[in-house]
Amino acid sequence: MNASEPDSVGEETEAIDADRARPTDVDDILAIQEENLIENGGSLSARFDRTWFESVIRGELLIVARVGEAVAGYAALTSQAAQAHIPIIQAMLRAHPDSRALLHGPICVASAFRRRGVARALLLAEREESDGASILAFIRADNAASRQSHVALGFREATEFEHAGASYIVVAG
Template structure:
């Protein structure tokens, strides 16, 4: 298994992986993922992406986007529900091939993306009925921080930053 930044030669495999898991095909991913969109998500302004490759095949991908970049309406809705801290980025989407799920790949992708967005808070949304993704992200230490409704569905916002409801740490003098 190789975890590395995406390169242009990966775009067709990443698009196929994402599209096979799009809601229109019975998957849990929001939206559609033609190759042109994948290229914009991977190489556009403020974009970062990491892939997992096994035997020459892309088996996982995780995207990140700085908030200085343009973003789609669902991200605007997420940020209205939970704006996050000053230093944050949009995490996702993430997609792992069915053959690799439950084997620790999400942690590897997340750790690799965190290095690319060093010190920033990840803010993401997960559809309310996507229990597997919710559980997987909670296992990374992410916490639900808000909810929002968009395009006829309920979503939970997660963050890996300090939980906003956590009590402040006492200051020792």
Template sequence: MLQIRLASPDDLDGIAALLQANAPSRGGSLTGEFPSDKVAAMLRSGMPVVAALRDGRVVGALFSSAAAQPSPPPPVAAMLRAWPGGPDAYVYGPVCVAASERGQGLPARLYAVLRDSLLGAEAILFIRRDNAASLRAHQRLGMREVAAFALDGVDYAVLSDAGHSKAEDLEHNP
């Protein structure tokens, strides 16, 4: 059985394991590494984190963070220079889904819980241009490319859901 809910501190180890399994050091497409201490800090940030659990095991996670951060990581800083978003904007991501759950619409379900938690505020995210699957998945969610940037020789697209409505949620995810 799949359960999708706001993450709790009890989910820390499962979320950290999922993110590390998909980190660049293991051939994954996430931008950056996510050891337990970094995940713990993200969980304590005060911004919502959504977890998907199948039979008690974390199989998906979607983070959010404030757009106004004192010292954002370099890719987030570059993204916000390219597209700062509106006054209610937040940083969407990372999002990570276990290999066993891919292709089943889990990102849309995680995103729906996050949108409800943030009352429809504007999500801003970046995706590596060479991550075609993630670009397609987010476009299916109604997000659109609004800017681009390059960092350390890697090209990124910046996406936003500004103007996204609940009606679009139903259109994209009946």
């Protein structure tokens, strides 16, 4: 998928290409993940290792957005089994059980590419690949930008849950 979007003054921004990740993208994906983790000032709640990303590339769906040659962001769309070992996923599924739903996330955008349509391009590419399947995700309640992006693309805020002292919103689409 290729997307060019007008910026705040109506000019076209650099094209964003969103497509399936390749094994050679994993180093960039790990670097983007690191800057998005809560302990580094981001809002990503769980760290995934190289093996997990390589497995998702092989057997599930991992989308990367590229701006030029740079990996600008990534998003995973997986079965529940692929993330069932993660405590926050378990908490989300207790709050909003849907055994048929795919799990959207993690989704992360590199700091240099925020507010440029990267998250939107990733979400649209996931939607294209999902064949109309039900999709669930969680967002920290205080992450207004992510909540707005998801709602604008057809997700609905389904319920709220607490995990490790933080509030989260389950979005369903």
